[in-house]
Amino acid sequence: MQDKTVSEEQNRPHHIIVVGGGAGGLELVTRLGRKMKHHRNKCRVTLVDANMTHIWKPLLHEVASGALNSFDDELSYMAQARWNNFSFVPGRLAGINRDTKTIQIEPSQDKKGNPIGTARDLAYDTLVISIGSKTNDFGTKGAAEHCQFLDSREQAEQFHARLLSRYFRAQSESAEQQKLRIAIIGAGATGVELAAELRHASEELTEWGLDAITADNVEINLIEGANRVLPVLSERISNGVQQELQKMNIRLHLNTLVSQVTAEGLETHGGEVIEADLKVWAAGIRAPSFLAGFGGLETNRLNQLLVKPTLQTTMDDNIYAFGDCASCTIKDKKGNDFTVPPRAQAAHQQASLLTKSLANLVLKGKEPKAYCYRDYGSLVSLSNRSAVGNLMGSLTGNINIEGKLARMFYISLYRMHQLTLYGKRRTAFLLLRDLLERSTQPRLKLH
Numbered sequence: 290m291q292d293k294t295v296s297e298e299q300n301r302p303h304h305i306i307v308v309g310g311g312a313g314g315l316e317l318v319t320r321l322g323r324k325m326k327h328h329r330n331k332c333r334v335t336l337v338d339a340n341m342t343h344i345w346k347p348l349l350h351e352v353a354s355g356a357l358n359s360f361d362d363e364l365s366y367m368a369q370a371r372w373n374n375f376s377f378v379p380g381r382l383a384g385i386n387r388d389t390k391t392i393q394i395e396p397s398q399d400k401k402g403n404p405i406g407t408a409r410d411l412a413y414d415t416l417v418i419s420i421g422s423k424t425n426d427f428g429t430k431g432a433a434e435h436c437q438f439l440d441s442r443e444q445a446e447q448f449h450a451r452l453l454s455r456y457f458r459a460q461s462e463s464a465e466q467q468k469l470r471i472a473i474i475g476a477g478a479t480g481v482e483l484a485a486e487l488r489h490a491s492e493e494l495t496e497w498g499l500d501a502i503t504a505d506n507v508e509i510n511l512i513e514g515a516n517r518v519l520p521v522l523s524e525r526i527s528n529g530v531q532q533e534l535q536k537m538n539i540r541l542h543l544n545t546l547v548s549q550v551t552a553e554g555l556e557t558h559g560g561e562v563i564e565a566d567l568k569v570w571a572a573g574i575r576a577p578s579f580l581a582g583f584g585g586l587e588t589n590r591l592n593q594l595l596v597k598p599t600l601q602t603t604m605d606d607n608i609y610a611f612g613d614c615a616s617c618t619i620k621d622k623k624g625n626d627f628t629v630p631p632r633a634q635a636a637h638q639q640a641s642l643l644t645k646s647l648a649n650l651v652l653k654g655k656e657p658k659a660y661c662y663r664d665y666g667s668l669v670s671l672s673n674r675s676a677v678g679n680l681m682g683s684l685t686g687n688i689n690i691e692g693k694l695a696r697m698f699y700i701s702l703y704r705m706h707q708l709t710l711y712g713k714r715r716t717a718f719l720l721l722r723d724l725l726e727r728s729t730q731p732r733l734k735l736h
């Protein structure tokens with residue numbers, strides 16, 4: 290009897306659970322599911338996510354401004370699972386028992402507070418954690434109560450609803466009240482892109498009849514602690530973007546640290562008060578706080594799980610972590626330590642490496658390979674007008690690009706994500722749909 294149990298155990302397919310179907314996780318389960326299609330007796334793949342649908346996070350500032358209708362670009366996890374040979378379990382990762390190799394899932398909630406999924410335990414052979422990050426307000430007083438964060442589709446939609454409601458209200462207000470003051474804390478890529486999108490929206494909305502608040506009466510403040518916008522990018526890109534933002538009449542507050550946020554606006558360490566009706570915190574990230582101490586795994590001060598270059602957690606080779614929720618330190622070309630930045634580009638590359646590593650592990654018993662980050666450059670979108678940035682490649686070297694060409698490359702990042710998820714034919718259909726929609730729908734979401 291015991292022998293039978295042991296042999297059943299040995300014949301059971303290896304169960305890989307990926308928690309978090311974001312920019313990295315959904316690419317991983319899609320590729321892995323396809324790869325394992327003809328090896329169902331050896332491996333099964335399960336995705337767990339707190340939501341029922343996926344939206345690519347770098348699009349959230351467009352959802353916030355109304356430039357993108359989130360319903361158009363969402364992808365159902367259940368449908369993706371059926372099309373790509375993996376299972377989907379809705380729910381939120383809540384706990385782990387590394388001895389029994391089980392995770393605890395608790396139900397998450399839909400917009401109306403109804404539970405999604407049921408509480409349950411799931412047994413894994415290999416676990417991959419890719420649950421992304423949240424905005425880091427560094428404990429600034431009042432930030433959580435008065436600032437909007439852009440961590441999820443719901444938050445981006447909430448900001449958009451507030452923006453529109455302010456415009457609708459202004460239609461019946463007196464001339465002195467017809468103004469809108471926005472403050473965005475953090476002039477990294479998210480803050481800069483959001484500021485440009487909102488300036489564009491302020492010009493568009495008047496054209497669609499919401500003309501009480503004219504673009505001249507929309508004050509957009511971008512607040513940054515460093516002495517330039519996009520402090521992690523080169524000075525050249527930063528200067529170019531700064532000039533563009535000034536042309537868009539976006540007020541820059543550099544070397545400015547926010548000490549407190551109130552219902553009326555922001556107070557800075559220098560004693561300045563910046564009045565604002567809408568406030569968005571877009572400075573810094575941290576991994577979800579429950580990861581600190583999660584199953585005795587090692588984390589850093591941002592709650593990110595520490596992983597080896599193979600993306601295995603430092604304390605447990607059966608648990609991998611990647612994307613924003615992981616901190617992976619590798620060597621750069623000069624042999625110096627380099628921590629992989631929390632970007633969609635890195636999550637995409639890591640998903641691709643993990644697909645190979647996990648397939649090799651299950652099918653051939655091979656050890657996983659080390660991750661090597663390839664920086665293909667950085668592009669920052671300045672709404673639909675243009676983008677600025679640099680491209681790095683073996684053919685091109687490091688070149689700076691801007692304008693419509695840069696915008697084209699920027700959009701191609703999303704198309705590459707779609708290509709991984711949908712394949713060539715369906716991505717081409719989606720491209721066609723988007724082109725057709727441009728001539729049949731308003732350029733901004735107006736409800």
Ligand SMILES: Cc1cc2nc3c(=O)[nH]c(=O)nc-3n(C[C@H](O)[C@H](O)[C@H](O)COP(=O)(O)OP(=O)(O)OC[C@H]3O[C@@H](n4cnc5c(N)ncnc54)[C@H](O)[C@@H]3O)c2cc1C
Pocket residue numbers: 308309310311312313314337338339340343345346347348349350380381382383419420421422439440478479577611612613614631632633634635636668
């Ligand atoms: C507005 C904005 C603009 C950006 N622009 C760019 C850009 O232009 N270029 C770039 O490279 N990067 C950009 N980024 C950063 C980029 O979005 C992230 O680096 C990337 O999404 C990280 O991918 P990920 O797979 O680690 O996590 P995510 O894409 O955040 O996915 C995490 C997933 O985990 C799920 N999840 C979370 N907690 C749980 C839980 N407890 N249980 C189950 N599921 C859970 C979530 O529902 C989500 O599906 C931007 C970010 C923002 C917010």
